[in-house]
Amino acid sequence: MRTAERTADGEGMPWGEVTPEAARKLLVAAVEAFAERGYHATTTRDIASRAGMSPAALYIHYKTKEELLHRISRIGHDKALEILTAAADRDGTAAERLTDAVRSFVGWHAARHTTARVVQYELDALAAEHRTEIVELRRRSDATVRRILQDGVRDGEFDVPDVPGTTLAVLSLCIDVARWFNTQGRRTPDEVGTLYADLVLRMVVARDRPLPATGARK
């Protein structure tokens, strides 16, 4: 009976790794509701009715409302980290890897901005134990970007006086896309990703080096 959601675990379909179908429908409904109204303003009844189920159905698949948020946050952070490490680990110059990282990271924050909004802005609603687990994932994201910057400085491609501060700023710039991006806007996720990759390169590439092409120039 089950069709495509079994093929690739979380690759083809966004929430493909959430296996009982009812559990996935509830989780998708929760993402929408949390992104729209915020975690605290969302009621369990709202989540259930978006999924076309009774309020009690939620508690068959999740122990609490907070567990739903934790699952969403965990899967989202795993995906974000995976995107960054894939770009950082490929072959190429630091500039190429940084371009790739920013473009794909920003593209994800734009294309999946409802998920990203929950993932990035509802951290404080998590229970203490769950939050520390997520914070560790974020530290790894930070380390991944910092490594690219350090490589670029070492190879003379980049001129970055304050590597930790610039790392923070780059990630900050990317993450904030989830706050303002909306689908009715005039830019596609790809366009935003390309624009941001160009802006980040301008921030870090040494001034005696040519700016690598990102496709952002008119």
Next chain:
Amino acid sequence: MRTAERTADGEGMPWGEVTPEAARKLLVAAVEAFAERGYHATTTRDIASRAGMSPAALYIHYKTKEELLHRISRIGHDKALEILTAAADRDGTAAERLTDAVRSFVGWHAARHTTARVVQYELDALAAEHRTEIVELRRRSDATVRRILQDGVRDGEFDVPDVPGTTLAVLSLCIDVARWFNTQGRRTPDEVGTLYADLVLRMVVARDRPLPATGARK
């Protein structure tokens, strides 16, 4: 009896323009609570008890909890816009004005990060009519920064292929400071402002021009 809060309206003391003292205490308490837990997770009892008053006292000075948020958001956005226009309207090159704008805007977001967090991230909790009022203020902030960039391009100081997109990115970068900044961190608000001003200049200054000094170089 009243001492300093009467001297300068909102200049000396952060919330000096909120005139009945009890109303100001409640508002300050609300800012703390909203920043810490978020608007929806904050109860009116929590606000009142932080201000050392009974739950009913809140409703003598404010009609609803949402009116409190609206007042906070309005005053905060007015202040933010004032900071940006002050920098944009001064004499000097586009680079100098942009440096000033970013440095002071970021400095405010860092130094008053509890207020800024409420102002920037609780917009969706406002009633529809109040939100449109605030959105108009934000559009003016955007126009102020865009004007500086346009001036710089016109004068040949800046190389900015996509002025609206870059404006968005600059403001986005500044605003996100409110999310991550905390007082226990190792950077002062001034240091963050200076770092960010330098990063923004690198994004926009034409590559055949020297980078103006911001104090961020080691």
Next chain:
DNA sequence: CCCGTGGGTGAGCAAGCGCTTAGGTGTCTG
């Protein structure tokens, strides 16, 4: 001295909250 008025309180209301429980129903297995 009394009384109106502005700023405050204790108690509590109606509504909505997260979550539970008892029970029903369709499907698979022996």
Next chain:
DNA sequence: CAGACACCTAAGCGCTTGCTCACCCACGGG
């Protein structure tokens, strides 16, 4: 076909929420 099982629902429990209401008290003018 009986029984076990996974899944879902209707009803509702105990509690908290935003907000109200009857009342109180310090204080200044006639």
